[in-house]
Amino acid sequence: MTAGLENTNLFKPITIGKNKINQRIVFAPTTRLRAADDHTPSDLMLQHYSDRAQTPGSLLISEATLISLRAGLYPNIPGIWNDKHVQGWKKITDAVHARGSYMACQLWSAGRVGSPELLKKHGLDLISPSALYESEDSKKAAETAGNPVRALTEEEIKGIIYEDYKNAAINAMEAGFDYVEIHSAHGYMLDQFLQPATNQRTDNYGGSIEKRARIVLEIIDLLSDTIGAEKLAIRLSPWAKFQGMKAEEDTVHPITTFSYVVNELQKRTNNGKQLAYLSIVEPRVNNNIDVNFSDIVGSNDFIKQLWKGAILQTGNYTYDSPEFKGLKADVDGDDRTMIAFSRYFTSNPDLIERLRKGLKLTPYVRPLFYVAHNYGYNTFPSYGKELQFDPETEKERRPVSLI
Template sequence: MTVPKPLKDTKLFKPIKVGKYELDHRIVFAPTTRYRAQDDHTPSDLEYQYYGDRSQYPGSLITTEATFTSAQAGGEANVPGIFTEKHVEGWKKINDKIHANKSFSAIQLWYQGRVADPKILKQEGLDYVAPSPVYYTEESKQAAKESGNPLRALTEEEIYDIIHVQYPKAARNALAAGFDYVEVHSAHGYMLDQFLQPSTNQRSDKYGGSVENRARIVLEIIDELIPIVGADRLAIRLSPWAKFQNMLAEEDTVHPITTFSYVLHELQKRADAGNKLAYVSLVEPRVQASHDVAKDKQVGDNSFASYIWKGTFIRAGSYTYDAPEFETLLKDIDDDRTLVGFSRYYISNPDLVKRLRDGLELTPYERATFYNFDNWGYNTWNNYGEDKKFDKEKESTIFPKEISKVST
């Protein structure tokens, strides 16, 4: 990659108040799924090092990988959770490390819905549920059939439990674990996004149909969490244009701007009433999850959001594509309430903040290592100027285990 220009004298390195706390700069480690938790979803020793390394520059905001809100929210191996005491204890050790680095943490609360693995859910005695029984692929339909766990619509009683029991418990656990912010994952085709969008929400009750009904669960969760977390420590992530996991985005029966404008208007109403969220995280149309979208294939523009939501934004999505000048990044942070998220280059550059500040060469990431379960391509990246050697064969035999007391 071309050596980036130093950004230390730009607004990127101007402190910014985000809800309750002030950050030293505007670079955020965006949520990045990595599958390095223990088998019971407890954060591991590998994650302890990983998040510690990426919080080394004081005043940074580190967002966790998507983290299961409850057992029912799961259905995927080696993803961390926040629904047991062991999970809380593991995350507390990681947060202690982040705070020792004088940085901040946000947990991203995740609920899979129709993209969960029905076989894993079946093994755990859980149903395969979503807003409506709309499979996201033929393969998922076949997997559900083979596992004897067909996709079904959530009942209103189950939705009530998600809103009033599961999310509040997860939020309280997150606070007990020392998180500074709680971010509700309502993006990228997962459960709450499935409620928002007509192609995946075909309900006829109060949680389906009109935009007000489709957004109801999201807003009720926010309203439930505000008194628990505090609005100034609560956030939400949205992806208006994402087609990831076969969401239809602008091809749906209702245009994304209609749906997401309504959500943002409702959040702004709460802000005007004294409950302003810490931030709204927006996925830019330059990416679909961890993949870039070619410029001629990009659809949509998030500029509408700035006219509605008057609070802080975190924008994420391929901010390195126009390096070394970073024209898009500099344009976006010209709005004094905007931070920018990095994920892929934060993976391969634990000291990304320093490299962007000083204009140091960025180490390319290795996509093939993103979703493995071992330490190769996880904690095998150097800070700038380091020359530690890693043996691929050895690192590929190192798997997640309990965070030792010595580590902390």
């Protein structure tokens, strides 16, 4: 046991939107492929989220949740585009609320990195801002599936914004979520629009920074009016090179692109539409992979200078544990910062209390992240407790739809 973090700002309450969050440790979006085959939340997910809401007043963010079929599919990823999905998620948010905690739904569109094979089965195209592949392997997979990537039309973009995102946000509210977080990071659809490496359009949604950012800001404006800005957040990853992003190697520096986006968000705040929080990914990680310290490029300090509201910072805050010097510096540096964890929440359902008391953290097991069974998902106990289970049985236990 080491000294806990109870006397830091990490355990000081913070108001997010209209809700008081009791501590500033957040369960980050953690995709784990445990939804049912039809993308309905499962029994495994219900237990997983409920366990991680055990400290009252916590904030949990759902794993990336697909807004529609055409937005790009992966197997066993939850969706929120139909009534069955809503009913399934409602069981999960009810369980989280029963423990006195709060939950955000992260709305996700995959774009060019969706599964071309799965999309093909639904009679849908692999879509992207521009007809560019993430890699040679992705090109080969798409061609093998007979579903080559193609650029979206402006009419389709409008449909994704004003039909898919609006429907998903309304559904999230009906499902009992307290917030909606827009996933605009890590080389997925909205990030593909933002960055020149993946957006070579010459129409209203490409070219200048203003046009590349148009889709993101249109979604923000629409959903602010639809569900209320105080229930809305967005996630950005300026420095991530995941899935073909170029970051500082691009023709336009990320500080230029993301300063524009954040400045536009702040303008909306100044006009009375304050977002719940802004989530930013630190350059210490590249999606779910740590970046070698010698390879870390960039800083998000420019965002904290532009954005005056609540900030959620994510990205390997356990690298210097148990001292947590980096975490302490960020959370104690102001009175508006929250810190999100994902990997260590997988293996420590009671992570908040462990950090509070300085208890040893159980290591996560990366090979078990993206498998569609219960072993390594709901088989990690809280500190000092034991779970009785047969590993082979749990490896055979597949997700079952909640509805």
